[in-house]
Amino acid sequence: MKRTDEELRELSIKGDGNAQNELYHRYAPKLWGVCLRYAKNRMSAEDILQEGFIRIFTYLDKYSGEGSFEGWLRRIMVNTAINYYKKNLKTGKEMEYTEVFAAKSYEPDAISQISNEEVLGLVQELPDGYRTVFNLYVVEGYSHRDIGEMMGISENTSKSQLSRARNLLQEKIQKLYGKK
Numbered sequence: 001m002k003r004t005d006e007e008l009r010e011l012s013i014k015g016d017g018n019a020q021n022e023l024y025h026r027y028a029p030k031l032w033g034v035c036l037r038y039a040k041n042r043m044s045a046e047d048i049l050q051e052g053f054i055r056i057f058t059y060l061d062k063y064s065g066e067g068s069f070e071g072w073l074r075r076i077m078v079n080t081a082i083n084y085y086k087k088n089l090k091t092g093k094e095m096e097y098t099e100v101f102a103a104k105s106y107e108p109d110a111i112s113q114i115s116n117e118e119v120l121g122l123v124q125e126l127p128d129g130y131r132t133v134f135n136l137y138v139v140e141g142y143s144h145r146d147i148g149e150m151m152g153i154s155e156n157t158s159k160s161q162l163s164r165a166r167n168l169l170q171e172k173i174q175k176l177y178g179k180k
Contacts, residue, residue: 005069038081052080130165
């Protein structure tokens with residue numbers, strides 16, 4: 001019989017390794033996608049996933065039962081990814097980037113030609129700051145104000161990085177699928 005999330009949570013808090021293993025295997029595939037979106041490569045995504053699950057198991061007793069358990073896990077993983085980004089940020093290079101990318105047009109059906117894996121690959125190629133802001137705004141739905149607070153940047157920097165991320169993605173799509 002499959003155990004409920006609550007049963008797994010309670011047993012995991014008590015240190016039951018089997019329950020922890022089951023909880024990990026139930027949610028790791030779903031949370032892996034979150035990690036991949038924020039990471040520059042698979043190795044970084046693995047680090048984020050591992051660090052995130054350490055935090056999950058450390059704070060399982062803090063889950064209040066309000067809202068979905070999966071949503072709570074996802075929030076921890078997003079926060080872990082943001083902390084990973086901050087820890088690995090090199091002297092704020094992306095924050096000071098001033099070159100403006102010109103938006104280029106692309107063929108109308110270019111977007112329909114791109115697979116999910118290709119989109120993920122293009123997003124992973126973005127500079128760290130751009131990738132993080134893009135994911136927080138577009139995928140997770142945070143406001144620029146919230147992003148600024150989470151990342152320690154201004155609201156306008158968040159807006160600027162999102163704009164630059166979109167322009168870079170358009171350029172990459174143009175190169176792959178647009179008119180040469």
